[in-house]
Amino acid sequence: MADHRAPVREHADGAADVTAADGADGRRSWRRFDIQWIRRNGVYVALAALIMVNIVITPNFVNVATLRLQLIQVVPVLIVALGMAVVIATKGIDLSVGAVMALAAAVIPLYIGYGAALAILVALLAGALSGAVAGSLVARIGVQPIVATLGLMVAGRGLANLLGGEIKSIRDPGMRALGTGSVLGVPYVVLVAIVVTVLVWFLVARTTLGRQIVAIGGNARASVLAGLPVGRVLLTAYVVCALLAAVAGVLLTARSQASDPTRLGLLMELSAITAVVIGGTPLTGGQIRVAGTVAGALLLQLITATMIAHDIPDSVAQMAQAVIVVGAVYLQLGRRGRR
Amino acid sequence: MTEETTVADDDVSGPGTLRPPGAAPLVQVRGATKSFGGVQALRGVDLTLLPGEIHALVGENGAGKSTLIKVLTGVYAPDGGEFRYGGEPVRFARPADAQRAGISTIYQEVNLVPLLSVARNIYLGREPRTRWGTVDVGAMNRRAAQLVGDLGIDVDVTGELGRLGLGAQQMVALARAVSVESRVVIMDEPTSSLEPAEVETLFGVARNLRRSGTALVFVSHRLDELWQLCDRVTVLRDGHHVHTGPMAELDRVTLVSHMLGKDASEVGAQGVTEFAGKHRHGDAPVLDASGIAVRSRLSDVALQVRPGEVVGLGGLLGSGRSETVKAIYGDLPVESGRVSVAGRNLRAGSVRHALKAGVALLSEDRKAEGIIPDLSVRDNIALAVLPRMARGGIVVESRIDALVETFMTRLKIKAADTGQKVRELSGGNQQKVLIARWLCTEPTVFLLDEPTRGIDVGAKQEVQALIDELAGHGLAVVLISSEMEELVEGADRVVVLHAGRVEAELSGSELSHSRLLTALAGESADPADDGQPAGDDGQPTDGAGQPADGSGPSAGTGQPTAAVRTAAKEEEDGRG
Numbered sequence: 012m013a014d015h016r017a018p019v020r021e022h023a024d025g026a027a028d029v030t031a032a033d034g035a036d037g038r039r040s041w042r043r044f045d046i047q048w049i050r051r052n053g054v055y056v057a058l059a060a061l062i063m064v065n066i067v068i069t070p071n072f073v074n075v076a077t078l079r080l081q082l083i084q085v086v087p088v089l090i091v092a093l094g095m096a097v098v099i100a101t102k103g104i105d106l107s108v109g110a111v112m113a114l115a116a117a118v119i120p121l122y123i124g125y126g127a128a129l130a131i132l133v134a135l136l137a138g139a140l141s142g143a144v145a146g147s148l149v150a151r152i153g154v155q156p157i158v159a160t161l162g163l164m165v166a167g168r169g170l171a172n173l174l175g176g177e178i179k180s181i182r183d184p185g186m187r188a189l190g191t192g193s194v195l196g197v198p199y200v201v202l203v204a205i206v207v208t209v210l211v212w213f214l215v216a217r218t219t220l221g222r223q224i225v226a227i228g229g230n231a232r233a234s235v236l237a238g239l240p241v242g243r244v245l246l247t248a249y250v251v252c253a254l255l256a257a258v259a260g261v262l263l264t265a266r267s268q269a270s271d272p273t274r275l276g277l278l279m280e281l282s283a284i285t286a287v288v289i290g291g292t293p294l295t296g297g298q299i300r301v302a303g304t305v306a307g308a309l310l311l312q313l314i315t316a317t318m319i320a321h322d323i324p325d326s327v328a329q330m331a332q333a334v335i336v337v338g339a340v341y342l343q344l345g346r347r348g349r350r
Numbered sequence: 351m352t353e354e355t356t357v358a359d360d361d362v363s364g365p366g367t368l369r370p371p372g373a374a375p376l377v378q379v380r381g382a383t384k385s386f387g388g389v390q391a392l393r394g395v396d397l398t399l400l401p402g403e404i405h406a407l408v409g410e411n412g413a414g415k416s417t418l419i420k421v422l423t424g425v426y427a428p429d430g431g432e433f434r435y436g437g438e439p440v441r442f443a444r445p446a447d448a449q450r451a452g453i454s455t456i457y458q459e460v461n462l463v464p465l466l467s468v469a470r471n472i473y474l475g476r477e478p479r480t481r482w483g484t485v486d487v488g489a490m491n492r493r494a495a496q497l498v499g500d501l502g503i504d505v506d507v508t509g510e511l512g513r514l515g516l517g518a519q520q521m522v523a524l525a526r527a528v529s530v531e532s533r534v535v536i537m538d539e540p541t542s543s544l545e546p547a548e549v550e551t552l553f554g555v556a557r558n559l560r561r562s563g564t565a566l567v568f569v570s571h572r573l574d575e576l577w578q579l580c581d582r583v584t585v586l587r588d589g590h591h592v593h594t595g596p597m598a599e600l601d602r603v604t605l606v607s608h609m610l611g612k613d614a615s616e617v618g619a620q621g622v623t624e625f626a627g628k629h630r631h632g633d634a635p636v637l638d639a640s641g642i643a644v645r646s647r648l649s650d651v652a653l654q655v656r657p658g659e660v661v662g663l664g665g666l667l668g669s670g671r672s673e674t675v676k677a678i679y680g681d682l683p684v685e686s687g688r689v690s691v692a693g694r695n696l697r698a699g700s701v702r703h704a705l706k707a708g709v710a711l712l713s714e715d716r717k718a719e720g721i722i723p724d725l726s727v728r729d730n731i732a733l734a735v736l737p738r739m740a741r742g743g744i745v746v747e748s749r750i751d752a753l754v755e756t757f758m759t760r761l762k763i764k765a766a767d768t769g770q771k772v773r774e775l776s777g778g779n780q781q782k783v784l785i786a787r788w789l790c791t792e793p794t795v796f797l798l799d800e801p802t803r804g805i806d807v808g809a810k811q812e813v814q815a816l817i818d819e820l821a822g823h824g825l826a827v828v829l830i831s832s833e834m835e836e837l838v839e840g841a842d843r844v845v846v847l848h849a850g851r852v853e854a855e856l857s858g859s860e861l862s863h864s865r866l867l868t869a870l871a872g873e874s875a876d877p878a879d880d881g882q883p884a885g886d887d888g889q890p891t892d893g894a895g896q897p898a899d900g901s902g903p904s905a906g907t908g909q910p911t912a913a914v915r916t917a918a919k920e921e922e923d924g925r926g
Binding site for chain 1: 679681701702705706711713718719720721722723724725729733734736737739740743744745787791
């Protein structure tokens with residue numbers, strides 16, 4: 012307060028002036044720097060820290076079998092979160108991902124008689140179709156994303172139950188191989204997740220569609236006036252998201268060798284949104300962080316695993332997750348509020 | 351128009367008649383100041399409201415009307431100035447304080463509860479109670495019915511508010527203001543979305559309120575309404591207080607000149623802009639729009655622009671300038687009209703089709719309709735041409751780099767590097783980024799909506815020079831500007847809109863400040879051919895008692911049509 016020579020305002024709306032630091036202003040800009048840095052890199056720091064902690068406190072943590080299991084378990088959340096990030100970048104949200112996973116799982120037993128490949132194909136198509144419905148509601152009719160996908164979340168789960176019903180075990184060599192096989196020690200499911208990650212990164216970084224998705228999330232009105240095919244881009248974003256959810260549903264079904272439409276993917280929308288948000292992608296749209304989303308999913312998985320390894324009840328793990336989400340969103344809002 | 355004026359004249363409570371002479375002012379504001387960040391919104395504004403008067407508050411965009419109202423009603427805390435209410439110094443910390451003191455505000459969008467009944471809305475928060483503490487619905491409805499009846503409003507007070515038309519809803523808001531016994535009622539553009547009949551009812555209610563001693567503030571950009579309704583007027587411009595006086599002593603042209611800061615005698619301040627002057631242009635219009643009608647905004651607007659020509663589009667706030675270019679660009683649903691570019695008809699309502707045909711629109715609202723704040727300068731520039739920058743849906747970065755590099759240099763865009771987020775740039779550089787975005791599309795018609803508003807002087811001159819340069823390359827330019835200098839010096843021809851119609855078309859020697867001012871005020875058209883399409887308005891406009899602009903014999907004698915006129919001028923240019 013004492014230092015009136017330096018104009019405070021310059022820092023309040025100045026650009027990336029984070030190095031100029033003296034007196035009271037110095038502390039201000041240091042704090043700004045801090046929050047931005049945390050927002051951008053916090054998820055990696057937290058992940059690294061948690062790994063360190065586990066190396067120290069968790070027996071048998073540094074162990075190929077443990078790490079392999081962690082990777083296998085993170086696959087569904089990771090894949091769904093990547094699709095979710097694409098939708099969130101358009102300033103939307105998709106609550107129907109869990110239901111789409113169940114729908115994909117429900118379809119598999121119906122077609123497994125024709126071979127695993129066809130069954131999987133139909134399951135993915137069912138997912139894409141659901142995404143097309145959500146996308147059409149949002150893009151063509153103008154329903155709010157949260158409302159449109161909430162409807163699909165309920166309807167999709169209902170349809171999945173109708174088609175699949177009770178839990179059914181699946182005895183198919185193809186599905187078994189997909190779920191449990193590996194190449195050079197890397198499980199197929201992990202390979203699929205890696206491929207999906209690369210594809211989403213490519214979509215975001217290298218394609219016209221990726222640029223348009225971010226532009227529409229950043230300013231939909233300006234995008235319309237710039238002649239972007241806004242409806243088509245939104246539709247595609249929801250199809251991509253639902254398709255990835257269906258992939259996750261197929262992988263989980265293959266792993267457990269059973270189709271369980273009633274329980275598969277329950278609360279998956281929450282985990283996926285959490286991973287996206289703590290990965291640094293703002294819910295306000297216009298930005299997407301693929302690497303951050305991967306780290307966010309890994310962090311969530313590791314928190315759960317740590318709790319389990321130390322016999323901390325599931326309910327506590329869920330509460331921890333809640334605290335992390337609120338904290339991550341607060342960091343984003345905190346920065347926004349000061350602008 | 352004429353009929354409405356008659357109504358006002360007949361009214362017993364016509365301008366000034368009921369105000370007791372020397373009544374003590376109800377509200378006195380002296381030297382109010384308020385700034386937001388670096389922007390000074392109010393720079394010492396005075397306002398005095400007398401009981402039983404309707405006081406017009408006018409000014410163009412950014413004049414400070416809204417800020418003044420918000421300072422008055424406790425929404426913003428003023429930085430300085432003296433505020434007296436009923437003679438006592440006051441400072442309202444919150445809107446609720448102002449309301450409690452008896453100041454009600456009625457906004458363009460009604461802020462009541464649409465699902466509750468009319469009566470509930472009128473008495474919201476002050477419902478009459480039974481002795482059990484429950485709402486006495488019977489008493490409430492009776493009182494509400496009495497109230498609206500007294501005000502001459504015809505609504506069922508038990509019906510849902512949301513089912514009423516917007517006009518009726520505003521009337522209910524007024525009734526609420528009456529029921530809380532407001533001493534001051536501020537109406538912020540209440541008529542902008544009302545039908546003529548609704549406007550009449552609203553005015554009736556306002557006059558009833560005036561009769562009971564309430565002070566009313568009326569903000570409207572429909573100038574006609576001011577003379578129909580208001581007793582006195584205060585004009586603001588750029589946060590300054592410009593004029594206060596009786597409405598009846600002011601004619602339209604003087605009022606408009608106060609609003610724009612120019613008067614007819616000030617003509618001759620040439621060379622204020624960077625515009626070099628007139629342009630050579632082709633014969634056949636590349637843009638040909640005619641008969642454009644947009645519901646309650648535009649009727650029968652026509653506009654032709656030749657390659658290499660800069661056509662100015664003038665008009666006051668609400669005259670339909672932005673709507674015209676948006677309708678041409680396919681961004682507004684039109685009721686009728688035809689737009690063709692280079693002889694090909696555009697599909698109505700399709701921005702993508704207009705873009706493909708070579709039309710580009712630089713929108714007035716840079717922030718809401720222009721920049722994508724979190725994207726880089728580079729991505730913002732390339733936004734509209736992304737598909738062309740890609741092969742098989744995959745972006746070819748080198749193509750974008752080449753394009754962006756070209757425009758960064760050509761338009762002298764100042765950014766740390768092309769990857770800098772566009773939100774971090776200054777307003778002028780953001781504007782240049784947007785101009786670059788549109789130039790990437792290689793347009794043949796460029797619609798510029800206030801291209802120099804809100805940018806610093808240097809950038810402004812650069813943009814003006816650029817417009818000249820673009821026209822020199824054969825681009826057909828439509829230039830919307832609130833600055834008369836820009837229109838007079840930058841355009842070859844100016845089409846002036848008034849209340850959604852083409853009021854005048856000025857070119858050659860007619861294109862002077864005084865002519866423009868008269869046209870902006872809506873006084874140039876001969877009443878007899880009101881509603882005639884553009885081109886037929888070349889009547890001498892000196893009839894309204896305004897000073898002639900000394901434009902010489904050509905404008906005074908036989909009236910050549912716009913096309914002939916321009917052709918003649920062109921010949922002149924060609925020789926010279």
